[in-house]
Protein backbone atom coordinates (compact mmCIF):
# COMPACT_ATOMS: atom_id res chain seq x y z
CA UNK A 24 0.00 0.00 0.00
CA UNK A 25 2.78 2.41 1.01
CA UNK A 26 4.58 1.66 -2.22
CA UNK A 27 1.44 2.58 -4.19
CA UNK A 28 1.13 5.88 -2.36
CA UNK A 29 4.80 6.62 -3.02
CA UNK A 30 4.35 5.77 -6.72
CA UNK A 31 1.31 7.99 -6.95
CA UNK A 32 3.16 10.82 -5.26
CA UNK A 33 6.16 10.53 -7.61
CA UNK A 34 3.83 10.36 -10.64
CA UNK A 35 2.01 13.52 -9.58
CA UNK A 36 5.30 15.29 -8.93
CA UNK A 37 6.60 14.38 -12.40
CA UNK A 38 3.35 15.55 -14.04
CA UNK A 39 3.23 18.86 -12.19
CA UNK A 40 6.91 19.55 -12.93
CA UNK A 41 6.30 18.80 -16.62
CA UNK A 42 3.24 21.03 -16.64
CA UNK A 43 5.26 23.93 -15.22
CA UNK A 44 8.21 23.28 -17.57
CA UNK A 45 5.86 23.03 -20.55
CA UNK A 46 4.28 26.37 -19.74
CA UNK A 47 7.65 28.08 -19.53
CA UNK A 48 9.34 26.25 -22.32
CA UNK A 49 6.60 26.75 -24.90
CA UNK A 50 7.67 30.04 -26.42
CA UNK A 51 6.64 30.39 -30.05
CA UNK A 52 4.56 27.22 -29.88
CA UNK A 53 1.47 27.37 -32.12
CA UNK A 54 -1.54 28.82 -30.26
CA UNK A 55 -4.13 26.55 -28.74
CA UNK A 56 -6.73 26.14 -26.03
CA UNK A 57 -5.57 26.35 -22.43
CA UNK A 58 -5.62 22.93 -20.85
CA UNK A 59 -6.24 21.66 -17.36
CA UNK A 60 -3.33 20.69 -15.13
CA UNK A 61 -2.08 17.15 -15.82
CA UNK A 62 -4.61 16.09 -18.48
CA UNK A 63 -4.20 19.20 -20.64
CA UNK A 64 -6.85 19.21 -23.39
CA UNK A 65 -7.62 15.48 -23.30
CA UNK A 66 -11.11 16.10 -21.94
CA UNK A 67 -11.94 18.32 -24.93
CA UNK A 68 -11.37 15.76 -27.71
CA UNK A 69 -14.72 13.97 -27.38
CA UNK A 70 -15.88 10.97 -29.44
CA UNK A 71 -15.18 12.70 -32.80
CA UNK A 72 -11.72 14.24 -32.53
CA UNK A 73 -11.67 15.26 -36.23
CA UNK A 74 -14.79 17.45 -35.69
CA UNK A 75 -13.57 18.88 -32.37
CA UNK A 76 -10.18 19.76 -33.87
CA UNK A 77 -11.90 21.32 -36.87
CA UNK A 78 -13.98 23.62 -34.64
CA UNK A 79 -10.97 24.49 -32.47
CA UNK A 80 -9.03 25.45 -35.61
CA UNK A 81 -11.67 28.09 -36.32
CA UNK A 82 -10.62 29.80 -33.10
CA UNK A 83 -6.89 29.05 -32.97
CA UNK A 84 -6.01 28.98 -36.64
CA UNK A 85 -4.63 26.57 -39.24
CA UNK A 86 -1.76 25.51 -37.03
CA UNK A 87 -2.53 25.02 -33.37
CA UNK A 88 -1.19 23.03 -30.48
CA UNK A 89 -2.85 21.07 -27.75
CA UNK A 90 -1.50 19.27 -24.77
CA UNK A 91 -2.79 15.76 -24.42
CA UNK A 92 -1.49 14.52 -21.08
CA UNK A 93 2.27 14.89 -21.28
CA UNK A 94 2.32 14.97 -25.10
CA UNK A 95 2.18 18.13 -27.22
CA UNK A 96 0.15 17.60 -30.38
CA UNK A 97 0.27 20.12 -33.23
CA UNK A 98 -2.64 20.10 -35.68
CA UNK A 99 -2.48 21.42 -39.25
CA UNK A 100 -5.88 22.34 -40.70
CA UNK A 101 -5.18 24.20 -43.94
CA UNK A 102 -3.64 23.27 -47.30
CA UNK A 103 -0.71 25.65 -46.59
CA UNK A 104 0.23 24.23 -43.21
CA UNK A 105 -0.32 20.65 -44.48
CA UNK A 106 2.08 21.34 -47.34
CA UNK A 107 4.72 22.73 -44.97
CA UNK A 108 4.55 19.53 -42.93
CA UNK A 109 4.06 16.86 -45.55
CA UNK A 110 6.22 18.29 -48.34
CA UNK A 111 8.53 21.14 -47.32
CA UNK A 112 9.66 19.57 -44.03
CA UNK A 113 9.01 15.93 -44.90
CA UNK A 114 12.40 14.86 -43.62
CA UNK A 115 11.69 16.22 -40.14
CA UNK A 116 8.36 14.38 -40.14
CA UNK A 117 9.57 11.08 -41.56
CA UNK A 118 8.51 8.96 -38.57
CA UNK A 119 5.34 8.28 -36.67
CA UNK A 120 4.56 7.85 -32.99
CA UNK A 121 3.35 4.29 -32.44
CA UNK A 122 0.08 4.12 -30.48
CA UNK A 123 0.12 1.43 -27.79
CA UNK A 124 -2.75 -0.36 -29.49
CA UNK A 125 -0.64 -0.68 -32.66
CA UNK A 126 2.43 -1.70 -30.64
CA UNK A 127 0.34 -4.66 -29.41
CA UNK A 128 1.08 -6.53 -32.64
CA UNK A 129 4.12 -8.77 -32.98
CA UNK A 130 7.12 -7.07 -34.70
CA UNK A 131 5.52 -3.68 -35.32
CA UNK A 132 8.89 -2.37 -36.61
CA UNK A 133 8.50 -4.65 -39.64
CA UNK A 134 5.29 -2.94 -40.80
CA UNK A 135 5.34 -0.20 -43.42
CA UNK A 136 2.90 2.21 -41.82
CA UNK A 137 4.54 2.35 -38.39
CA UNK A 138 8.22 1.65 -39.08
CA UNK A 139 10.53 4.61 -38.33
CA UNK A 140 11.38 6.47 -41.55
CA UNK A 141 14.90 5.06 -41.84
CA UNK A 142 16.71 3.11 -44.57
CA UNK A 143 14.84 -0.12 -43.73
CA UNK A 144 11.52 1.63 -44.20
CA UNK A 145 12.78 3.22 -47.44
CA UNK A 146 13.74 -0.16 -48.86
CA UNK A 147 10.42 -1.78 -47.99
CA UNK A 148 8.52 1.17 -49.35
CA UNK A 149 10.55 1.09 -52.58
CA UNK A 150 9.79 -2.59 -53.12
CA UNK A 151 6.08 -2.00 -52.50
CA UNK A 152 5.74 1.03 -54.78
CA UNK A 153 7.90 -0.27 -57.63
CA UNK A 154 6.97 -3.94 -57.60
CA UNK A 155 3.52 -4.19 -56.17
CA UNK A 156 1.58 -0.99 -56.85
CA UNK A 157 2.76 -0.10 -60.36
CA UNK A 158 0.13 -0.09 -63.12
CA UNK A 159 1.92 -2.97 -64.83
CA UNK A 160 1.97 -5.18 -61.71
CA UNK A 161 -1.64 -4.37 -60.89
CA UNK A 162 -2.67 -5.16 -64.47
CA UNK A 163 -1.18 -8.65 -64.15
CA UNK A 164 -3.64 -9.57 -61.41
CA UNK A 165 -6.74 -7.76 -62.63
CA UNK A 166 -8.39 -10.97 -63.85
CA UNK A 167 -8.50 -12.21 -60.24
CA UNK A 168 -10.25 -9.03 -59.15
CA UNK A 169 -12.72 -9.25 -62.05
CA UNK A 170 -13.72 -12.72 -60.90
CA UNK A 171 -14.33 -11.48 -57.37
CA UNK A 172 -16.53 -8.65 -58.60
CA UNK A 173 -18.57 -11.06 -60.69
CA UNK A 174 -19.04 -13.22 -57.60
CA UNK A 175 -20.38 -10.34 -55.55
CA UNK A 176 -22.75 -9.44 -58.40
CA UNK A 177 -24.02 -13.06 -58.39
CA UNK A 178 -24.50 -12.88 -54.64
CA UNK A 179 -26.47 -9.64 -54.98
CA UNK A 180 -28.62 -11.14 -57.77
CA UNK A 181 -29.83 -13.75 -55.28
CA UNK A 182 -30.75 -11.03 -52.79
CA UNK A 183 -32.43 -9.08 -55.60
CA UNK A 184 -34.59 -12.03 -56.55
CA UNK A 185 -35.86 -12.20 -52.94
CA UNK A 186 -36.19 -8.42 -52.69
CA UNK A 187 -33.94 -8.54 -49.59
CA UNK A 188 -32.08 -5.49 -48.27
CA UNK A 189 -28.30 -5.93 -48.22
CA UNK A 190 -25.81 -4.65 -45.64
CA UNK A 191 -23.68 -2.73 -48.15
CA UNK A 192 -20.75 -2.16 -45.76
CA UNK A 193 -20.49 -5.87 -45.04
CA UNK A 194 -20.65 -6.92 -48.69
CA UNK A 195 -18.25 -4.13 -49.73
CA UNK A 196 -15.83 -5.01 -46.95
CA UNK A 197 -15.93 -8.75 -47.73
CA UNK A 198 -15.39 -8.06 -51.42
CA UNK A 199 -12.48 -5.69 -50.70
CA UNK A 200 -10.98 -8.33 -48.43
CA UNK A 201 -11.25 -10.87 -51.25
CA UNK A 202 -9.93 -8.40 -53.86
CA UNK A 203 -6.97 -7.76 -51.56
CA UNK A 204 -6.41 -11.40 -50.68
CA UNK A 205 -6.53 -12.39 -54.34
CA UNK A 206 -4.02 -9.66 -55.17
CA UNK A 207 -1.73 -10.77 -52.32
CA UNK A 208 -2.33 -14.54 -52.09
CA UNK A 209 -4.38 -15.46 -55.18
CA UNK A 210 -7.02 -16.87 -52.86
CA UNK A 211 -10.11 -15.81 -50.92
CA UNK A 212 -10.33 -14.97 -47.25
CA UNK A 213 -14.11 -14.78 -47.25
CA UNK A 214 -16.30 -17.64 -48.50
CA UNK A 215 -18.53 -17.03 -51.55
CA UNK A 216 -21.70 -16.86 -49.42
CA UNK A 217 -19.99 -14.10 -47.36
CA UNK A 218 -20.64 -16.05 -44.16
CA UNK A 219 -17.17 -15.53 -42.67
CA UNK A 220 -17.26 -11.81 -43.53
CA UNK A 221 -18.75 -10.80 -40.20
CA UNK A 222 -15.95 -12.23 -38.05
CA UNK A 223 -13.11 -10.83 -40.19
CA UNK A 224 -14.75 -7.43 -40.41
CA UNK A 225 -15.07 -7.46 -36.65
CA UNK A 226 -11.38 -8.37 -36.25
CA UNK A 227 -10.15 -5.63 -38.60
CA UNK A 228 -12.58 -3.02 -37.24
CA UNK A 229 -11.49 -3.80 -33.66
CA UNK A 230 -7.91 -2.99 -34.70
CA UNK A 231 -9.03 0.28 -36.35
CA UNK A 232 -11.30 1.26 -33.47
CA UNK A 233 -8.70 0.55 -30.79
CA UNK A 234 -6.07 2.46 -32.77
CA UNK A 235 -8.37 5.50 -32.79
CA UNK A 236 -9.24 5.35 -29.08
CA UNK A 237 -8.00 8.04 -26.73
CA UNK A 238 -5.70 5.75 -24.76
CA UNK A 239 -4.21 7.08 -21.50
CA UNK A 240 -1.06 5.00 -22.19
CA UNK A 241 -0.29 7.10 -25.28
CA UNK A 242 -0.51 10.40 -23.42
CA UNK A 243 1.17 9.33 -20.19
CA UNK A 244 3.87 7.02 -21.58
CA UNK A 245 5.28 6.20 -18.14
CA UNK A 246 1.92 4.58 -17.32
CA UNK A 247 1.79 2.43 -20.43
CA UNK A 248 2.98 -0.73 -18.69
CA UNK A 249 -0.28 -0.66 -16.70
CA UNK A 250 -2.49 -0.66 -19.85
CA UNK A 251 -5.13 1.04 -17.69
CA UNK A 252 -7.97 0.82 -20.24
CA UNK A 253 -6.99 -2.68 -21.34
CA UNK A 254 -6.75 -1.53 -24.98
CA UNK A 255 -3.55 -3.44 -25.65
CA UNK A 256 -4.92 -6.66 -24.17
CA UNK A 257 -8.17 -6.25 -26.09
CA UNK A 258 -6.60 -5.64 -29.50
CA UNK A 259 -3.88 -8.28 -29.21
CA UNK A 260 -6.49 -11.02 -29.73
CA UNK A 261 -7.30 -9.58 -33.18
CA UNK A 262 -3.66 -9.38 -34.21
CA UNK A 263 -3.01 -12.94 -33.09
CA UNK A 264 -6.04 -14.13 -35.09
CA UNK A 265 -4.80 -12.42 -38.27
CA UNK A 266 -1.22 -13.64 -37.74
CA UNK A 267 -2.56 -17.22 -37.49
CA UNK A 268 -4.42 -16.87 -40.79
CA UNK A 269 -1.43 -15.36 -42.60
CA UNK A 270 1.04 -17.85 -41.08
CA UNK A 271 -0.93 -20.67 -42.63
CA UNK A 272 -1.13 -18.99 -46.04
CA UNK A 273 2.56 -18.06 -46.17
CA UNK A 274 3.68 -21.50 -45.02
CA UNK A 275 1.58 -23.25 -47.66
CA UNK A 276 3.09 -21.03 -50.37
CA UNK A 277 6.66 -21.60 -49.17
CA UNK A 278 6.02 -25.35 -49.39
CA UNK A 279 4.48 -25.01 -52.84
CA UNK A 280 7.46 -23.02 -54.06
CA UNK A 281 9.85 -25.63 -52.66
CA UNK A 282 8.07 -28.39 -54.55
CA UNK A 283 8.62 -26.11 -57.60
CA UNK A 284 5.06 -25.53 -58.66
CA UNK A 285 4.48 -22.67 -61.11
CA UNK A 286 4.75 -19.20 -59.56
CA UNK A 287 1.48 -17.31 -59.15
CA UNK A 288 3.01 -13.88 -59.67
CA UNK A 289 0.99 -12.28 -56.85
CA UNK A 290 2.26 -9.95 -54.08
CA UNK A 291 3.28 -12.89 -51.92
CA UNK A 292 5.46 -14.28 -54.71
CA UNK A 293 7.07 -10.85 -55.18
CA UNK A 294 7.85 -10.66 -51.46
CA UNK A 295 9.12 -14.24 -51.25
CA UNK A 296 11.33 -13.60 -54.30
CA UNK A 297 12.87 -10.71 -52.38
CA UNK A 298 13.40 -12.95 -49.34
CA UNK A 299 15.49 -15.23 -51.55
CA UNK A 300 17.40 -12.52 -53.38
CA UNK A 301 19.11 -10.93 -50.36
CA UNK A 302 18.91 -7.57 -52.16
CA UNK A 303 19.08 -5.35 -49.09
CA UNK A 304 15.30 -5.21 -48.75
CA UNK A 305 15.60 -6.95 -45.38
CA UNK A 306 12.75 -9.34 -46.16
CA UNK A 307 12.50 -12.74 -44.50
CA UNK A 308 9.52 -15.07 -44.16
CA UNK A 309 9.08 -13.65 -40.64
CA UNK A 310 9.47 -9.95 -41.52
CA UNK A 311 7.06 -10.00 -44.47
CA UNK A 312 4.17 -11.09 -42.23
CA UNK A 313 3.70 -7.72 -40.46
CA UNK A 314 3.97 -6.04 -43.86
CA UNK A 315 1.25 -8.22 -45.36
CA UNK A 316 -0.93 -7.66 -42.31
CA UNK A 317 -0.34 -3.93 -42.70
CA UNK A 318 -1.49 -3.98 -46.32
CA UNK A 319 -4.66 -5.85 -45.38
CA UNK A 320 -5.51 -3.65 -42.44
CA UNK A 321 -4.69 -0.45 -44.33
CA UNK A 322 -6.47 -1.53 -47.49
CA UNK A 323 -9.64 -3.46 -46.72
CA UNK A 324 -11.60 -1.42 -44.22
CA UNK A 325 -10.68 1.93 -45.84
CA UNK A 326 -11.76 0.78 -49.30
CA UNK A 327 -14.85 -1.05 -48.03
CA UNK A 328 -16.10 1.91 -46.04
CA UNK A 329 -15.48 4.29 -48.99
CA UNK A 330 -17.75 2.09 -51.09
CA UNK A 331 -20.41 2.13 -48.37
CA UNK A 332 -20.24 5.95 -48.07
CA UNK A 333 -20.39 6.26 -51.86
CA UNK A 334 -23.53 4.12 -52.05
CA UNK A 335 -25.09 6.06 -49.15
CA UNK A 336 -24.44 9.35 -50.96
CA UNK A 337 -25.87 7.95 -54.20
CA UNK A 338 -29.02 6.81 -52.44
CA UNK A 339 -29.37 10.28 -50.91
CA UNK A 340 -28.79 11.90 -54.29
CA UNK A 341 -30.89 10.00 -56.85
CA UNK A 342 -29.89 12.31 -59.73
CA UNK A 343 -26.21 11.51 -59.17
CA UNK A 344 -27.07 7.80 -58.99
CA UNK A 345 -29.00 8.09 -62.27
CA UNK A 346 -26.16 9.90 -64.05
CA UNK A 347 -23.66 7.32 -62.78
CA UNK A 348 -25.81 4.42 -64.00
CA UNK A 349 -26.30 6.03 -67.39
CA UNK A 350 -22.54 6.37 -67.77
CA UNK A 351 -21.69 2.74 -66.90
CA UNK A 352 -24.45 1.38 -69.10
CA UNK A 353 -23.38 3.60 -72.01
CA UNK A 354 -19.67 2.71 -71.68
CA UNK A 355 -20.05 -0.99 -70.88
CA UNK A 356 -23.34 -1.92 -72.51
CA UNK A 357 -26.04 -3.98 -70.87
CA UNK A 358 -24.58 -7.43 -71.38
CA UNK A 359 -20.83 -7.03 -70.78
CA UNK A 360 -19.07 -7.11 -67.44
CA UNK A 361 -17.23 -4.13 -65.95
CA UNK A 362 -13.42 -4.38 -66.18
CA UNK A 363 -10.56 -2.32 -64.80
CA UNK A 364 -9.62 -1.34 -68.34
CA UNK A 365 -13.00 0.50 -68.56
CA UNK A 366 -12.11 2.82 -65.67
CA UNK A 367 -10.46 5.57 -67.79
CA UNK A 368 -13.74 5.88 -69.73
CA UNK A 369 -15.83 6.19 -66.55
CA UNK A 370 -15.14 9.87 -65.79
CA UNK A 371 -18.32 10.43 -63.77
CA UNK A 372 -17.87 7.30 -61.63
CA UNK A 373 -14.30 8.44 -60.92
CA UNK A 374 -15.71 11.82 -59.89
CA UNK A 375 -18.17 10.07 -57.53
CA UNK A 376 -15.28 8.21 -55.89
CA UNK A 377 -13.28 11.45 -55.53
CA UNK A 378 -16.24 13.34 -54.08
CA UNK A 379 -16.86 10.50 -51.58
CA UNK A 380 -13.23 10.63 -50.47
CA UNK A 381 -13.48 14.43 -50.05
CA UNK A 382 -16.53 14.32 -47.76
CA UNK A 383 -15.73 11.01 -46.07
CA UNK A 384 -11.94 10.55 -46.03
CA UNK A 385 -11.57 7.15 -44.33
CA UNK A 386 -8.44 8.30 -42.44
CA UNK A 387 -9.60 11.77 -41.36
CA UNK A 388 -6.45 12.83 -39.48
CA UNK A 389 -4.05 10.87 -41.73
CA UNK A 390 -1.61 8.79 -39.66
CA UNK A 391 0.22 10.75 -36.94
CA UNK A 392 3.73 12.13 -37.40
CA UNK A 393 6.44 12.95 -34.87
CA UNK A 394 8.97 15.80 -35.25
CA UNK A 395 12.52 14.42 -35.50
CA UNK A 396 13.96 17.88 -34.62
CA UNK A 397 12.75 21.45 -34.02
CA UNK A 398 10.99 22.78 -37.13
CA UNK A 399 9.65 26.19 -38.05
CA UNK A 400 6.13 26.00 -39.59
CA UNK A 401 4.14 29.13 -40.48
CA UNK A 402 6.33 31.17 -38.11
CA UNK A 403 5.80 28.83 -35.14
CA UNK A 404 8.15 26.23 -33.72
CA UNK A 405 7.21 22.58 -33.62
CA UNK A 406 9.57 21.01 -31.10
CA UNK A 407 11.43 17.74 -31.44
CA UNK A 408 9.18 14.97 -30.13
CA UNK A 409 5.91 16.89 -30.70
CA UNK A 410 3.26 14.85 -32.48
CA UNK A 411 1.65 16.25 -35.60
CA UNK A 412 -1.77 15.59 -37.10
CA UNK A 413 -3.14 16.84 -40.43
CA UNK A 414 -6.91 17.26 -40.42
CA UNK A 415 -7.70 16.10 -43.98
CA UNK A 416 -11.40 15.86 -43.10
CA UNK A 417 -11.53 19.52 -42.12
CA UNK A 418 -9.50 20.67 -45.15
CA UNK A 419 -11.88 18.83 -47.52
CA UNK A 420 -14.87 20.68 -46.03
CA UNK A 421 -13.34 24.15 -45.80
CA UNK A 422 -15.51 26.74 -47.63
CA UNK A 423 -12.36 28.79 -48.48
CA UNK A 424 -11.26 26.00 -50.82
CA UNK A 425 -14.50 24.24 -51.74
CA UNK A 426 -17.72 25.81 -52.98
CA UNK A 427 -20.79 24.55 -51.05
CA UNK A 428 -18.48 22.09 -49.30
CA UNK A 429 -21.22 20.07 -47.61
CA UNK A 430 -23.01 19.26 -50.88
CA UNK A 431 -22.27 15.93 -52.55
CA UNK A 432 -21.50 17.18 -56.04
CA UNK A 433 -19.19 14.95 -58.13
CA UNK A 434 -19.46 17.48 -60.99
CA UNK A 435 -16.94 19.69 -59.15
CA UNK A 436 -14.25 17.13 -60.03
CA UNK A 437 -15.26 17.16 -63.71
CA UNK A 438 -14.60 20.92 -63.75
CA UNK A 439 -11.17 20.72 -62.07
CA UNK A 440 -7.94 18.77 -62.20
CA UNK A 441 -7.69 18.34 -58.44
CA UNK A 442 -6.47 14.82 -57.72
CA UNK A 443 -5.58 12.66 -54.72
CA UNK A 444 -2.00 11.97 -55.76
CA UNK A 445 -0.54 14.27 -53.09
CA UNK A 446 0.02 17.40 -55.19
CA UNK A 447 -3.20 19.23 -54.29
CA UNK A 448 -3.08 20.08 -50.61
CA UNK A 449 -6.76 21.06 -50.39
CA UNK A 450 -7.58 17.40 -51.05
CA UNK A 451 -5.61 14.82 -49.06
CA UNK A 452 -7.58 11.57 -48.62
CA UNK A 453 -4.38 9.55 -49.13
CA UNK A 454 -2.01 12.04 -47.45
CA UNK A 455 0.98 13.47 -49.31
CA UNK A 456 4.76 13.52 -49.27
CA UNK A 457 7.11 10.69 -48.49
CA UNK A 458 4.56 8.73 -46.44
CA UNK A 459 1.60 9.15 -48.79
CA UNK A 460 -0.53 6.00 -49.01
CA UNK A 461 1.35 3.66 -51.37
CA UNK A 462 -1.84 1.64 -51.95
CA UNK A 463 -3.87 4.39 -53.62
CA UNK A 464 -3.56 3.02 -57.17
CA UNK A 465 -4.99 -0.31 -55.99
CA UNK A 466 -7.62 1.33 -53.77
CA UNK A 467 -8.78 3.49 -56.66
CA UNK A 468 -9.12 0.51 -58.98
CA UNK A 469 -10.95 -1.65 -56.44
CA UNK A 470 -13.44 1.02 -55.33
CA UNK A 471 -14.21 2.26 -58.84
CA UNK A 472 -14.58 -1.26 -60.17
CA UNK A 473 -16.95 -2.35 -57.43
CA UNK A 474 -19.05 0.80 -57.56
CA UNK A 475 -19.31 0.58 -61.35
CA UNK A 476 -20.38 -3.08 -61.07
CA UNK A 477 -23.02 -2.23 -58.43
CA UNK A 478 -24.49 0.47 -60.67
CA UNK A 479 -24.16 -1.52 -63.89
CA UNK A 480 -26.05 -4.56 -62.62
CA UNK A 481 -28.70 -3.06 -60.35
CA UNK A 482 -31.00 -0.23 -59.57
CA UNK A 483 -31.01 0.48 -55.86
CA UNK A 484 -33.68 1.47 -53.37
CA UNK A 485 -33.84 2.15 -49.65
CA UNK A 486 -35.79 -0.15 -47.29
CA UNK A 487 -39.34 0.83 -46.42
CA UNK A 488 -39.53 3.74 -44.03
CA UNK A 489 -36.14 5.22 -45.01
CA UNK A 490 -36.03 8.11 -47.48
CA UNK A 491 -33.08 9.93 -49.05
CA UNK A 492 -33.82 12.75 -46.58
CA UNK A 493 -33.88 10.53 -43.47
CA UNK A 494 -30.94 8.26 -44.28
CA UNK A 495 -28.64 8.43 -41.24
CA UNK A 496 -25.16 9.64 -42.20
CA UNK A 497 -23.67 9.81 -38.67
CA UNK A 498 -19.95 8.96 -38.53
CA UNK A 499 -18.22 6.69 -36.04
CA UNK A 500 -14.58 7.49 -35.33
CA UNK A 501 -11.86 4.85 -35.17
CA UNK A 502 -8.51 5.41 -36.86
CA UNK A 503 -10.85 5.15 -39.86
CA UNK A 504 -14.23 6.82 -40.10
CA UNK A 505 -17.13 4.49 -40.63
CA UNK A 506 -20.86 4.87 -40.95
CA UNK A 507 -22.42 4.46 -37.51
CA UNK A 508 -25.61 2.77 -38.71
CA UNK A 509 -24.83 0.25 -41.45
CA UNK A 510 -26.31 1.16 -44.84
CA UNK A 511 -29.01 -1.28 -45.96
CA UNK A 512 -30.23 -1.09 -49.53
CA UNK A 513 -32.25 -3.29 -51.89
CA UNK A 514 -30.71 -4.29 -55.23
CA UNK A 515 -33.21 -4.51 -58.11
CA UNK A 516 -32.05 -6.48 -61.14
CA UNK A 517 -32.30 -4.84 -64.53
Ligand code: HEM
Pocket residue numbers: 135136137148317318319321322323325326329384385386389390391451452453454455457458459460461462463465466
Ligand atom coordinates in the same frame (compact mmCIF):
# COMPACT_ATOMS: atom_id res chain seq x y z
C1 HEM B 1 -9.75 4.28 -49.80
C2 HEM B 1 -8.69 3.59 -49.50
C3 HEM B 1 -7.50 4.12 -48.74
C4 HEM B 1 -7.34 5.31 -48.11
C5 HEM B 1 -8.30 6.48 -48.01
C6 HEM B 1 -6.01 5.31 -47.54
C7 HEM B 1 -5.46 6.38 -46.84
C8 HEM B 1 -4.20 6.37 -46.27
C9 HEM B 1 -3.64 7.46 -45.52
C10 HEM B 1 -4.34 8.79 -45.26
C11 HEM B 1 -2.41 7.11 -45.11
C12 HEM B 1 -1.44 7.96 -44.29
C13 HEM B 1 -0.72 8.94 -45.19
C14 HEM B 1 0.04 9.97 -44.40
O1 HEM B 1 0.28 9.78 -43.21
O2 HEM B 1 0.39 11.01 -44.99
C15 HEM B 1 -2.18 5.77 -45.61
C16 HEM B 1 -1.01 5.06 -45.39
C17 HEM B 1 -0.83 3.79 -45.85
N1 HEM B 1 -1.69 3.05 -46.65
FE1 HEM B 1 -3.49 3.63 -47.33
N2 HEM B 1 -5.40 4.13 -47.83
C18 HEM B 1 -6.28 3.37 -48.57
C19 HEM B 1 -6.04 2.12 -49.10
C20 HEM B 1 -4.85 1.45 -49.00
C21 HEM B 1 -4.56 0.20 -49.64
C22 HEM B 1 -5.48 -0.54 -50.60
C23 HEM B 1 -3.33 -0.18 -49.21
C24 HEM B 1 -2.52 -1.39 -49.55
C25 HEM B 1 -2.94 -2.45 -50.12
C26 HEM B 1 -2.83 0.85 -48.31
C27 HEM B 1 -1.62 0.82 -47.66
C28 HEM B 1 -1.11 1.85 -46.89
C29 HEM B 1 0.18 1.78 -46.21
C30 HEM B 1 1.15 0.60 -46.22
C31 HEM B 1 0.36 3.02 -45.57
C32 HEM B 1 1.56 3.47 -44.73
C33 HEM B 1 2.58 4.16 -45.62
C34 HEM B 1 3.81 4.67 -44.86
O3 HEM B 1 3.70 5.05 -43.70
O4 HEM B 1 4.89 4.68 -45.46
N3 HEM B 1 -3.80 1.81 -48.21
N4 HEM B 1 -3.28 5.35 -46.31
